[in-house]
Amino acid sequence: xxxxxxxxxxxxxxxxxxxxxxxxxxVSKGEVLGFLGPNGAGKTTTMxxxxxFLTPTAGTARVCGRDVVQDPTGVKSVIGYLPEGSPSYxxxxxxxxxxxxxxxxxxxxxxxxxxxGSAVERLGLAEVLDRxxxxxSKGYRRRVGLAQSILHDPPVLILDEPTDGLDxxxxxxxxxxxxxxxxxxxxxxxxxILEEVEAVCTRAVIIGAGRVLADGTAAQLRxxxxxxxxxxxVLPQASAVSAAAHFKAxxxxxxxxxxxxxxxxxxxxxxxxxxxxxxxEISEAVRRHGIPASEVYQDRSSLDxxxxxxxxxxxxxxxxxxxxA
Amino acid sequence: MRKIWIIAKRELAAYFATPVAFVFIAxxxxxxxxxxxxxxxxxDQNQASLQNFFSHHPWLYVLLVPAVAMRxxxxxxxxxxxxxxxxxxxxxxxxxxGKFLAAWLFCGIALALTVPMWITVNVLGDxxxxxxxxSYVGSFVVAGxxxxxxxxxxxxxxxxxxxxxxxxxxxxxxxxxxLDMVLNAFRGWAPDTLxxxxxxxxxxxxxxxxxxxxxxxxxxxxxxxxxxxxxxAAILAVDTRKGA
Numbered sequence: 017x018x019x020x021x022x023x024x025x026x027x028x029x030x031x032x033x034x035x036x037x038x039x040x041x042x043v044s045k046g047e048v049l050g051f052l053g054p055n056g057a058g059k060t061t062t063m064x065x066x067x068x069f070l071t072p073t074a075g076t077a078r079v080c081g082r083d084v085v086q087d088p089t090g091v092k093s094v095i096g097y098l099p100e101g102s103p104s105y106x107x108x109x110x111x112x113x114x115x116x117x118x119x120x121x122x123x124x125x126x127x128x129x130x131x132x133g134s135a136v137e138r139l140g141l142a143e144v145l146d147r148x149x150x151x152x153s154k155g156y157r158r159r160v161g162l163a164q165s166i167l168h169d170p171p172v173l174i175l176d177e178p179t180d181g182l183d184x185x186x187x188x189x190x191x192x193x194x195x196x197x198x199x200x201x202x203x204x205x206x207x208x209i210l211e212e213v214e215a216v217c218t219r220a221v222i223i224g225a226g227r228v229l230a231d232g233t234a235a236q237l238r239x240x241x242x243x244x245x246x247x248x249x250v251l252p253q254a255s256a257v258s259a260a261a262h263f264k265a266x267x268x269x270x271x272x273x274x275x276x277x278x279x280x281x282x283x284x285x286x287x288x289x290x291x292x293x294x295x296x297e298i299s300e301a302v303r304r305h306g307i308p309a310s311e312v313y314q315d316r317s318s319l320d321x322x323x324x325x326x327x328x329x330x331x332x333x334x335x336x337x338x339x340x341a
Numbered sequence: 342m343r344k345i346w347i348i349a350k351r352e353l354a355a356y357f358a359t360p361v362a363f364v365f366i367a368x369x370x371x372x373x374x375x376x377x378x379x380x381x382x383x384x385d386q387n388q389a390s391l392q393n394f395f396s397h398h399p400w401l402y403v404l405l406v407p408a409v410a411m412r413x414x415x416x417x418x419x420x421x422x423x424x425x426x427x428x429x430x431x432x433x434x435x436x437x438x439g440k441f442l443a444a445w446l447f448c449g450i451a452l453a454l455t456v457p458m459w460i461t462v463n464v465l466g467d468x469x470x471x472x473x474x475x476s477y478v479g480s481f482v483v484a485g486x487x488x489x490x491x492x493x494x495x496x497x498x499x500x501x502x503x504x505x506x507x508x509x510x511x512x513x514x515x516x517x518x519x520l521d522m523v524l525n526a527f528r529g530w531a532p533d534t535l536x537x538x539x540x541x542x543x544x545x546x547x548x549x550x551x552x553x554x555x556x557x558x559x560x561x562x563x564x565x566x567x568x569x570x571x572x573x574a575a576i577l578a579v580d581t582r583k584g585a
Contacts, residue, residue, distance in 0.1 A: 103425055
């Protein structure tokens with residue numbers, strides 16, 4: 017895999033505040049990197065430095081072999097960048113704005129019109145082409161921003177919260193667009209919507225207070241939770257205690273937690289030792305002991321929990337509910 | 342150069358995207374005329390000359406030019422489009438020069454629309470058209486010098502009103518600095534070289550010389566080096582404050 021973006025000890029200080037504190041990362045062609053972090057973690061500042069908008073206080077980023085500190089204009093010409101909130105010149109029409117971007121990117125005449133045409137088609141902007149940007153809906157404005165960023169078919173795309181504030185259909189459209197382009201490009205997407213990481217990203221980086229806290233695929237991040245891949249069994253309250261004893265006797269079971277479920281039932285949460293798969297063992301036990309379970313399911317710990325655990329150190333809420341039975 | 346022109350084209354179109362541009366031009370053309378006729382006693386002078394018309398230009402520019410320049414960077418920062426603009430493959434220098442060029446052309450358009458005054462004096466008498474051409478050029482260059490101050494002030498803030506006031510104040514100082522009223526305040530105590538230096542910064546004195554038909558290269562050199570200085574300051578201001 018070719019490394020397209022290489023971030024090297026990137027730091028940015030505003031006064032005495034260290035917004036970004038020595039971030040190092042590499043993103044290869046074909047990767048969609050989800051950039052996660054709470055608000056104020058330094059996501060936008062990092063992206064702005066890679067895109068050549070802010071000058072790093074220390075460190076650098078290399079995009080397609082070009083150094084953003086030495087050659088900012090060179091870097092800007094190989095990046096497609098969607099700033100947070102996709103600001104664009106409100107008094108221009110969509111067509112006028114995209115033509116302006118195309119001209120600045122060095123396209124002229126027929127080539128310019130072809131570039132604008134294909135971006136307009138790709139993002140479904142044809143019907144608003146002659147409207148001024150300030151009367152457009154949020155969804156259209158975002159699409160204008162995206163059209164602007166892919167106009168020159170850049171090898172690297174940096175999108176700052178591309179789906180923020182969009183409705184579910186529009187989010188889906190944006191995600192499919194990202195997925196469509198993923199194979200050919202290196203893409204960095206910042207977000208704090210974790211479902212997005214599952215949906216489009218091949219890899220996620222969680223940053224907090226300007227540092228990289230975690231780096232891996234969604235599945236790898238999940239295993240950072242102490243109780244991932246638990247099995248839940250819902251059963252009548254009366255048989256909860258005896259069932260819990262049966263489950264605890266199983267070889268791969270680490271612990272069983274009980275918590276109340278709907279309609280006076282009880283929910284047993286059975287966590288495995290290490291990464292051992294429990295599903296088969298549990299369902300076998302349910303059958304063998306005639307446990308009157310109404311539901312048996314695997315409870316994937318959500319990325320939200322991972323996120324909370326990593327960025328705040330707090331244990332996820334749903335794990336503290338219910339005492340060990 | 343091409344990129345400067347592309348940015349300038351966009352900025353110039355942005356001026357005319359709202360009726361404000363037309364109102365501005367109407368005010369400029371109206372006021373230059375009114376000043377020449379009422380304050381400058383155009384008819385009583387009984388001379389086919391536009392000197393009274395041009396002599397009020399710096400005063401008008403003090404208020405009108407900062408109004409043209411105020412939005413150039415302040416608005417970009419307020420709306421966040423500065424991030425869009427400066428992540429395109431352009432340098433800050435190209436962006437500043439493009440915007441400056443657009444604003445200067447806009448002032449040029451306003452100035453060009455005062456040509457009926459020129460026609461009028463030619464109908465009424467026999468003016469020295471060479472002096473008038475030189476005065477037009479001089480007036481355009483003075484507008485450019487004021488603009489370079491205005492664009493620098495616009496880069497310092499995200500508030501257009503603040504940019505306007507800062508610009509007007511600095512332009513006012515440069516205009517006033519040749520008047521006895523100001524110089525007398527220094528003459529009592531300051532060394533002559535300082536007084537002369539302050540006087541030499543006066544737009545008014547230099548522009549007056551130009552409108553009298555004195556083509557002094559050093560006056561133009563003064564205005565162009567002033568433009569260079571303020572544009573350089575504007576580039577620094579954009580670069581250091583863009584993320585704030």
